[in-house]
Amino acid sequence: MSYEVTRQHVETYFDRTATKTWERLTSDAPVSGIRATVRAGRDRMRDLLIAQLPHDLTGARILDAGCGTGALAFELAARGADVVGVDISPQLIDIAEKRRPTHVTGSMEFSAGDMLDVSLGHFDHVVAMDSMIYYSQDDITRILHNIAPRIRGNMVFTVAPRTPLLMAMWRVGKLFPRADRSPTMVPHSPERLSEAISRGTLRNIERVTSGFYISNALEYRP
Template sequence: MTYEATRNRVETYFDGTATRTWERLTSDAPVSGIRATVRAGRDRMRDVILNQLPADLTGKRVLDAGCGTGALAFELAERGAEVIGLDISPQLVGIARNRTPHHLHHKLTFRAGDMLEDTHGTFDHIVAMDSLIYYSADDIANVLEGLAPRLRGKMIFTVAPRTPLLMLMWRVGKLFPRSDRSPTMVPHSPARLASAINAGTLRDVDRVHSGFYISNALEFTP
């Protein structure tokens, strides 16, 4: 699939099939045991990402690319950042707007759109938690190189790590008709991703494994 085809498929999935599930998963509502492990894993990964950025972000402009329902964007704003929360799903953006704490409204702007659109301006930092997990190495390299001219500091993003379990799930998932399956995570190794990038540096940060949630944080600097 091309980058555009994958992006459109992900948008359709989150704006339709997964909207209510995602809204519940990212709230305090009770969830099943499996989804509870995913929620716990995402909470841990959010902390990993935040730990790579300054505790005081006052005066900094930060892009949350793939902001979903806004949890990471809220934490960045609490640190003083001016945050642009961007997601390809208008439904998720609507949830994020509705959940924005009153005292943070002046720090947050939520938009539906593509992270590569240059109309969003320049940023001191960019975060992208689990929003690139459906893309190929070449697509991710193109995203990083496309964002680099608008990035003054670092970008912290996550990928699905190349583990035996995820590789098995990926191969099995490809057996189903494309119309019958949700977007499939594409596992990556940091070394192979680094070799696909023509500019900038990539650093392996940390991995979180919580039940059915497995994600690897990486740092990109132009």
């Protein structure tokens, strides 16, 4: 599927099917054992991505691409960043607005839209936590090349790693009729992604595995 088709599929899924589940998962509410491992993994990944940015973010303009319910944006703003949070799901943006902290050192601006929208402007850093896991290698390459001219520092993001388990899940998912599928993570090899980009450098940071949560952090520098 093309970038546009995948984006629409993900938006429909989160706005019509998974909103309540995602709202609960990203809150402090009790969750089942499986979802607890996902929550723990996401917490660890969020800390890992933040660690790739300067400790003092005062005045830094940061794009949170695929901000979801806002947890990462809140932490960045608390450290002084001026955060632009964008997500393709209006429902998740509504949740982020409701959870917006009263006092942060920096600022936050949330909107529903496409992270590739050039009207968003230029940024010191870009973070994209688990928002690019549904896209093909060609799509990810396009995203990086598109956003590169508007980044002054680095972009940290995650992909689904190319493990035997995730490859099996990906193959099984393709057997279902397209209308019945939830968005399927596309497994990637950091080495192959690095070879595919024609500008900038890609660095493999670390893989986080926590039960049913498996994600690989990468850093891109134009």
